[in-house]
Amino acid sequence: MSKQAIIAICLTCLIATGCSMTRMSADQTVSIFVKAAVAYDRESDLEFAEQAGLSNLKMLEGLLEVTPDNTELLLLTSSSFARYAFGFVEERIEIADEEYNLEERRNLVRRAVDFYERARVYGLRAIAQSRSQFPEASERGLEEFSAELKHLKKKHVPALFWTAYAWGSIINLQQDRPERLIELPKVELMMQRVLELDERFFFGGAHIFYGMYYGGRAEMLGGDPSKAKEHLERAIEISDGKYLMARVLLAKYYAVPAQDRELFERTLQEILLVSPDQFPDQRLANELAKRRARRWLKHTDEIFLR
Numbered sequence: 001m002s003k004q005a006i007i008a009i010c011l012t013c014l015i016a017t018g019c020s021m022t023r024m025s026a027d028q029t030v031s032i033f034v035k036a037a038v039a040y041d042r043e044s045d046l047e048f049a050e051q052a053g054l055s056n057l058k059m060l061e062g063l064l065e066v067t068p069d070n071t072e073l074l075l076l077t078s079s080s081f082a083r084y085a086f087g088f089v090e091e092r093i094e095i096a097d098e099e100y101n102l103e104e105r106r107n108l109v110r111r112a113v114d115f116y117e118r119a120r121v122y123g124l125r126a127i128a129q130s131r132s133q134f135p136e137a138s139e140r141g142l143e144e145f146s147a148e149l150k151h152l153k154k155k156h157v158p159a160l161f162w163t164a165y166a167w168g169s170i171i172n173l174q175q176d177r178p179e180r181l182i183e184l185p186k187v188e189l190m191m192q193r194v195l196e197l198d199e200r201f202f203f204g205g206a207h208i209f210y211g212m213y214y215g216g217r218a219e220m221l222g223g224d225p226s227k228a229k230e231h232l233e234r235a236i237e238i239s240d241g242k243y244l245m246a247r248v249l250l251a252k253y254y255a256v257p258a259q260d261r262e263l264f265e266r267t268l269q270e271i272l273l274v275s276p277d278q279f280p281d282q283r284l285a286n287e288l289a290k291r292r293a294r295r296w297l298k299h300t301d302e303i304f305l306r
Contacts, residue, residue, distance in 0.1 A: 123163030204235030215253025
């Protein structure tokens with residue numbers, strides 16, 4: 001063997017070893033991130049959480065450049081983008097609506113859609129680690145997609161939920177685009193599968209989705225306040241009322257369409273009385289729920305004009 005060949009082999013080994021060590025280090029970092037995520041959920045300072053959340057999102061995407069097939073990382077990145085978009089960006093959209101700031105609203109909708117699309121793609125990639133054909137099936141007809149969904153098991157629920165939630169949120173924010181609306185049946189199939197496999201996942205997250213779905217549209221477009229109430233009350237029951245966002249959404253997606261002002265005010269006022277220590281592992285989500293409750297109460301007279 002020539003000297004040049006020996007050198008080439010040695011360099012190849014060194015590069016392979018370096019890549020392996022880099023990936024091992026990245027995988028260890030992912031493990032730390034997953035375990036540390038609970039600290040973020042326990043944060044009570046909303047401004048700090050919003051700033052830290054953005055930094056975390058970009059760091060997660062950076063890690064995916066090193067270890068692109070890490071299922072835990074893909075799932076964490078998907079859920080983090082979806083939760084940030086809902087918790088912070090969508091709230092700013094509501095404020096822009098209240099202030100009739102159309103330009104700001106358009107910019108925020110674009111940002112939310114971008115974040116949700118990243119969440120959707122990362123979620124699909126997470127599912128693909130064990131069901132490689134799933135992303136492709138999601139682009140095909142309903143019959144084939146429905147058949148593929150039947151192969152998913154309970155272990156797929158987290159990725160399936162966040163993928164469907166992000167996808168549904170994109171459609172909701174772009175209801176003026178017909179090409180988006182025709183995707184909705186696929187999202188419904190995915191959420192139905194989540195309900196079948198584990199209705200309790202993420203504090204009844206699939207029920208929360210259906211509560212928003214049925215309560216957020218006119219009856220001629222499939223809206224149904226009674227179904228919205230049924231799903232949201234089930235979500236509240238699943239968390240024993242501790243996950244306050246479900247109660248906030250009951251006020252918005254049932255009490256408002258049903259024009260039940262008494263329920264609206266009572267529900268939001270009760271939320272504000274809940275101790276932050278009631279559910280410390282979800283303090284951030286509950287503080288976000290309280291902030292929305294305070295703002296919506298201020299606009300009660302505008303919301304219930306009739």
